[in-house]
Amino acid sequence: MSALDWIAVDRSSEGLRVWGMAGAQVLHHARSDQGADALAQDRFEPALLALVDGWLPEGRTTPVLACGMVGVRHAGAEGPFRRVPCTPLGDVLTPVPLRDPRLSLQLVPGLQQPRPADVMQGDETRIAGFLAQHPGWDGVICLPGAQSRWVHLSAGEVVSFQTFLTGEMFALLSQHSVLRHAVASGAAAQDAARFTEGLDQGLERPEWLLSRLFSIRAEGLLAGLEPVQARARLSGLLIGAEIAGAKPYWLGQRVALLGESGLARLYAQALTRLSVPVSTHDADVMVLAGLTRARANLVKAGG
Amino acid sequence: MSALDWIAVDRSSEGLRVWGMAGAQVLHHARSDQGADALAQDRFEPALLALVDGWLPEGRTTPVLACGMVGVRHAGAEGPFRRVPCTPLGDVLTPVPLRDPRLSLQLVPGLQQPRPADVMQGDETRIAGFLAQHPGWDGVICLPGAQSRWVHLSAGEVVSFQTFLTGEMFALLSQHSVLRHAVASGAAAQDAARFTEGLDQGLERPEWLLSRLFSIRAEGLLAGLEPVQARARLSGLLIGAEIAGAKPYWLGQRVALLGESGLARLYAQALTRLSVPVSTHDADVMVLAGLTRARANLVKAGG
Numbered sequence: 285m286s287a288l289d290w291i292a293v294d295r296s297s298e299g300l301r302v303w304g305m306a307g308a309q310v311l312h313h314a315r316s317d318q319g320a321d322a323l324a325q326d327r328f329e330p331a332l333l334a335l336v337d338g339w340l341p342e343g344r345t346t347p348v349l350a351c352g353m354v355g356v357r358h359a360g361a362e363g364p365f366r367r368v369p370c371t372p373l374g375d376v377l378t379p380v381p382l383r384d385p386r387l388s389l390q391l392v393p394g395l396q397q398p399r400p401a402d403v404m405q406g407d408e409t410r411i412a413g414f415l416a417q418h419p420g421w422d423g424v425i426c427l428p429g430a431q432s433r434w435v436h437l438s439a440g441e442v443v444s445f446q447t448f449l450t451g452e453m454f455a456l457l458s459q460h461s462v463l464r465h466a467v468a469s470g471a472a473a474q475d476a477a478r479f480t481e482g483l484d485q486g487l488e489r490p491e492w493l494l495s496r497l498f499s500i501r502a503e504g505l506l507a508g509l510e511p512v513q514a515r516a517r518l519s520g521l522l523i524g525a526e527i528a529g530a531k532p533y534w535l536g537q538r539v540a541l542l543g544e545s546g547l548a549r550l551y552a553q554a555l556t557r558l559s560v561p562v563s564t565h566d567a568d569v570m571v572l573a574g575l576t577r578a579r580a581n582l583v584k585a586g587g
Numbered sequence: 588m589s590a591l592d593w594i595a596v597d598r599s600s601e602g603l604r605v606w607g608m609a610g611a612q613v614l615h616h617a618r619s620d621q622g623a624d625a626l627a628q629d630r631f632e633p634a635l636l637a638l639v640d641g642w643l644p645e646g647r648t649t650p651v652l653a654c655g656m657v658g659v660r661h662a663g664a665e666g667p668f669r670r671v672p673c674t675p676l677g678d679v680l681t682p683v684p685l686r687d688p689r690l691s692l693q694l695v696p697g698l699q700q701p702r703p704a705d706v707m708q709g710d711e712t713r714i715a716g717f718l719a720q721h722p723g724w725d726g727v728i729c730l731p732g733a734q735s736r737w738v739h740l741s742a743g744e745v746v747s748f749q750t751f752l753t754g755e756m757f758a759l760l761s762q763h764s765v766l767r768h769a770v771a772s773g774a775a776a777q778d779a780a781r782f783t784e785g786l787d788q789g790l791e792r793p794e795w796l797l798s799r800l801f802s803i804r805a806e807g808l809l810a811g812l813e814p815v816q817a818r819a820r821l822s823g824l825l826i827g828a829e830i831a832g833a834k835p836y837w838l839g840q841r842v843a844l845l846g847e848s849g850l851a852r853l854y855a856q857a858l859t860r861l862s863v864p865v866s867t868h869d870a871d872v873m874v875l876a877g878l879t880r881a882r883a884n885l886v887k888a889g890g
Contacts, residue, residue, distance in 0.1 A: 297765075365809075400798075401805040431765070431801060447805070448797040449764065456759045461752065462600075462734070491793035491832045494751040494825070495703075498734060502704040502750070506668075522797070529794045 286311065288339055291387075292575040293332065293350035296406050297430045300331055301568070304339040308576050312339050328354065329382050340386050349575050349582070351392040352406035354380055365396035365403055368442045372412040373578055375585070392578055395442055402447050406571070407433050410542050413573030414565060415440060421540070424533050427567065428543040428551050430455070432526055434533040446533065448526045451547075457497065458518060466504035467518055468511035478509075478516035483554050486524020493525045519550065527554050534560050542567045589614065591642055594690075595878040596635065596653035599709050600733045603634055604871070607642040611879050615642050631657065632685050643689050652878050652885070654695040655709035657683055668699035668706055671745045675715040676881055678888070695881055698745055705750050709874070710736050713845050716876030717868060718743060724843070727836050730870065731846040731854050733758070735829055737836040749836065751829045754850075757822060760800065769807035770821055771814035778819035781812075785820040786857050789827020796828045822853065830857050837863050845870045 286306035294301045304312030314335040332348075340346055364378050377390035392412075394405030407427050415421060415437070425435040430451040436443040458467045485496050500517055503509035509517070527534070538561040541548045548564045555562045589609035597604045607615030617638040635651075643649055667681050680693035695715075697708030710730050718724060718740070728738040733754040739746040761770040788799050803820055806812035812820070830837070841864040844851045851867045858865045 396805075396809055398809060401802050401809050403805045403808055446798050447801040449800045450797055452764055453797065456763055460759055460763060461755055489832075490796075491828065493793075493796060493832070494753050494756065494829050495749050495832055497752045498750040499704050502699070502706045505706055506699055506701060506704050525794065526797050529792075529796070529798055 288312070288341060288346065290579055291336055291339070291346055291348045292572055292579070293348055293352075293354070293389075294406065294409070294571045294575070295328070295350065295352035295354050297353070300328075300335065301571075302332065302335045303572055303575075304336065305576070305579070308580070310572070329384065332387075333384060336387075345386060345388045347579075347582075348387050348389040349377070349392070349579050350380070350389055351409035351571065351575060351578075354389070354391050364391075364393045365405075366393050366408075368395055368397050368444060370395070371441055372408040372415065373574070373581065375581070377578065377582065390582075392575070395445070397445060400446070402445055404433055404445060404447065407435070408442070409574035409578070410567055410570040411435060411437070411442065411574070412577055413570035413575075414540060414542060416573050416577045417570075418540075423538040423540065425540045425542060426530075426533075426551060426555075428523075428541065428547045434530045436533060436537075446530065448529065450522050450526045454519060454522050457522075458515065461497075463497065463501055463514070463518065466501045466509070466511060467514045470512070470515070475513045475516035478513040479520040479550065479553075480557075482517040482520025482522075483524040483557070484520075486521045486526075487528050487554075487558075488524075490525040490528035493521065496521050523550055523554055527551075527558070534558070538562070540565060542570050591615070591644060591649065593882055594639055594642070594649055594651045595875055595882070596651055596655075596657070596692075597709065597712070597874045597878070598631070598653065598655035598657050600656070603631075603638065604874075605635065605638045606875055606878075607639065608879070608882070611883075613875070632687065635690075636687060639690075648689060648691045650882075650885075651690050651692040652680070652695070652882050653683070653692055654712035654874065654878060654881075657692070657694050667694075667696045668708075669696050671698055671700050671747060673698070674744055675711040675718065676877070676884065678884070680881065680885065693885075695878070698748070700748060703749070705748055707736055707738075707748060707750065710738070711745070712877035712881070713870055713873040714738060714740070714745065714877070715880055716873035716878075717843060717845060719876050719880045720873075721843075726841040726843065728843045728845060729833075729836075729854060729858075731826075731844065731850045737833045739836060739840075749833065751832065753825050753829045757825050760825075761818065761821060764800075766800065766804055766817070766821065769804045769812070769814060770817045773815070773818070778816045781816040781819035782823040782853065782856075783860075785823025785825075786827040786860070787823075789824045789829075790831050790857075790861075791827075793828040793831035796824065799824050826853060826857055830854075830861070837861070841865070843868060845873050 288304045290305050292303040299317045301315045380389045380391050392409050395408045396403045427433045432448045432450045435445040457463050500514050541564045552562045591607045593608050595606040602620045604618045683692045683694050695712050698711045699706045730736045735751045735753045738748040760766050803817050844867045855865045
């Protein structure tokens with residue numbers, strides 16, 4: 285078995301994922317469901333150590349390459365950021381001091397856009413991974429999630445991007461709003477017909493979003509809309525409203541979806557209805573490919 | 588001092604309000620901040636008794652007239668409902684059984700609309716109060732709040748209405764989303780310039796709502812948007828998006844705003860920018876006027 289020579293880390297709102305690596309080969313993988321939102325920054329290092337402690341070789345420092353919400357004061361993204369237009373990976377990584385001398389952590393900087401103001405922290409690495417696997421690819425990347433992101437790529441550079449609060453809104457509405465009485469928990473869209481109905485409502489009248497939301501509740505009372513149906517409708521409505529707002533991104537373009545398979549399938553379904561050419565890709569594979577590319581750059585530069 | 592002969596009750600998501608009445612004259616007033624959302628239905632009667640116990644005359648049953656979320660299983664509206672188009676108050680009240688024999692409670696039914704599916708429970712009584720004070724008034728009533736409602740009135744009837752989840756969305760986003768790090772607590776819009784900025788964004792591009800929300804966070808990181816400014820921007824953005832969606836209601840109409848004064852002022856400001864003639868009215872005054880009208884109808888009918 286090859287010897288571990290570096291560790292890859294992705295810290296997102298969904299959790300903390302780590303890979304023990306020998307070059308581009310995965311030796312170990314572990315994850316924790318404690319998302320950046322739940323886990324204060326001062327507890328990041330203990331959470332990381334709990335996952336990787338057993339992998340660490342004796343007597344030397346192991347390089348760690350991370351992306352996402354590392355080195356931030358609280359849950360949101362807090363830099364450092366590189367400014368678009370630029371390649372998703374730059375030449376410089378940001379050292380993040382850790383207490384444990386066995387680890388030396390460097391962070392892939394996020395990207396920022398002044399107008400309209402926007403930031404990403406983690407997705408730049410997924411995009412870099414996608415480009416590493418699809419050299420020369422031009423078009424639009426969509427990364428669905430708690431924060432859903434549309435990215436215009438040209439000649440290897442991120443030209444512009446736009447973030448939508450779609451996934452987070454879905455969670456808030458289904459768990460904490462008056463809709464929680466009407467909406468089932470579980471998978472997002474188990475009722476395909478209701479999902480499509482919501483999608484069409486969101487696509488056609490995104491300006492009615494705040495009102496269509498309450499209609500889900502009213503239809504539960506008046507028309508017997510079942511909780512599983514209501515959940516599918518809510519999912520379709522929010523995704524439809526997002527895609528309507530993202531029209532300047534997908535119109536006349538091909539779209540690569542990088543996401544968790546179930547959610548990416550819903551976005552693919554929506555875009556296919558709009559005759560947009562779509563391909564789907566596993567975001568976990570892409571994040572590791574991006575970190576591996578960053579590591580290769582570093583080794584080439586003698587870092 | 589006149590003798591108490593009935594009790595008026597308004598149960599909304601904001602709390603429970605009660606008035607001890609002699610005809611149309613208020614003898615006592617009390618309130619509890621336990622909203623329908625916090626207070627399970629089986630705790631409604633104890634909460635009501637805690638407020639009115641000291642007012643009850645000996646040896647006879649006191650009639651109670653209520654509106655809002657009474658007689659529902661959990662927090663949302665659950666009927667009974669009358670179907671629009673109809674007058675805000677009908678001839679029939681719904682008896683709600685209580686355990687305490689000193690009280691006899693009757694509920695003003697809510698209103699429902701099959702398509703687009705919508706319900707109201709409590710606002711019909713505010714509308715009835717407004718009509719009692721402004722006989723023959725035709726136009727549009729807007730009732731801002733956790734659920735903001737637009738109502739088309741003609742010849743004394745509610746013709747149609749549309750509910751927006753604006754206030755509830757504001758609370759969820761400012762307290763529970765990733766924006767909570769960026770948004771101050773306190774009054775909604777203490778920064779007039781940022782409120783207007785958000786209002787214009789929401790009015791002009793309601794389809795970008797999910798994206799503009801994340802921009803508030805990004806501007807906090809990149810452009811130094813202060814938490815108080817972010818709160819005003821968020822408020823403007825949501826109210827703007829609502830008013831854009833409600834255009835079929837206000838276009839070419841005069842609008843009567845029934846609401847809490849601070850919130851009604853924000854809506855008035857927004858509508859005035861759109862050259863819509865606006866008047867504002869205290870929603871608490873209207874709910875009592877509506878219940879008083881329902882009581883007068885009942886007495887006239889010999890109930």
